[in-house]
Amino acid sequence: MEVLSVENLKVKLEGREVLKGINFSIKYGEKVFITGPNGAGKTTFLETVMGFIPFTGRISFRGKLLKRERDFEEVREKIGYVFQNPDDQLFAPTVEEELAFAPLVKGLKREEVKRIVEITLREFEIEHLREKPTYKLSGGEKRIVSVACVVTMEPEVILLDEPTTGLDRKRWEKLVAFFEKSRSSLVVVTHDTKLMERLGWKRYVMEDGKLCSA
């Protein structure tokens, strides 16, 4: 069954048609890659699905049509989005607060939030960063924390925009292990051919605002 589907999605920015009628869907637990040249519209596609950019066409989540900002607000807790630039994503004062943000906003009990945060810190091997201010993290650390803070939301779908950029071998492997283990549906925008070969998921190619199966 499809969890997220997009039909004839069109986006126009500054008079230019950036997305030209995209059709896409993903099932529960399905994992796919989107690749393609720079400026093809991959990030715009993810941001549109999150409801950040005005569009025409249809976006549905679990069969419910998303039209207004209020509709998107309701589903954003269930769709995680990892930004291309982790600096844009991390806003809390420390890594621990960053990880706790979404579960607290969701209204989970403090003990439950603590449990989720501890599990995630362990899973991504970032316990030593717990108290560190987010703006003092290295590039690779920021990248892994930006994925970890979306994971604590326990979303049904995770959209990741070039998540492996700037990661060393160890963290890259950690992220791959997470991708393999994750039960969420994953949409990974990437240029990392090694990642695509290693995981072997279905690939889509975005070119000049059009999406097609590779």
Added chain:
Amino acid sequence: METPLSGEGILGTIDPRIKILSFLLLAWTVALAGNLLQVFAFLPLALLFYATAYRKTATILKILLFADFFLLFVVLTQLFLGSPYQGILIFFKSTIIVLFSLLLLTTSPVFELLHALHHLKVPNKLLQLMFFFYRYLFTLNEQLNLAKKSARSRGFVPKTSIQTYRTYGYLLGNLLLKSYFKSERVYRALLSRGFKGYFPVFRHFQIERRDIVFLLTTLIYWGVAVWKFYL
């Protein structure tokens, strides 16, 4: 997000709510002082607080000197107006208040201070504004330094010339635009993680014995000083 004396000495471990309340009480009392004796009644307490953070003497002196530099103008103005005593009184009042603020407020990280202000019923929106302002000040500074480095790496040397002013104009204009776009992206990041207009905090304060001891010591000192020198 550290402040100059963040976490320094015993004061760094005291509950920020207690420190803010103590600071307000002490600063208010010193501000109301009518003579130098009343002002100096609080000097021993300020020195006692200082003793717990003596390792940061250089930082404390640097900040005090910076603040006192401006206060000198007040003293000079009063001198010309014919009331030097008032000038000296204002100088010492302000110095002791600055010392209290340094030792009581800047011994906690900014985020903890804002969290404490939230518990003291300061409006949430104001606190969020303060938090984001402080949080992104560093990012903006980093961006500006990067842009300056980029200009220097391409042979830019600041001079008194149109080219230099133009370059600084580009740098500042660029910073302004980047800040605007950054704010849009940060807002999206907040939305994408379910932000609903308030900023939840994971770690909460707990009043401990040392907080009560600190509060009682301050209150007793304040009471005795007011009784002896103010009433």
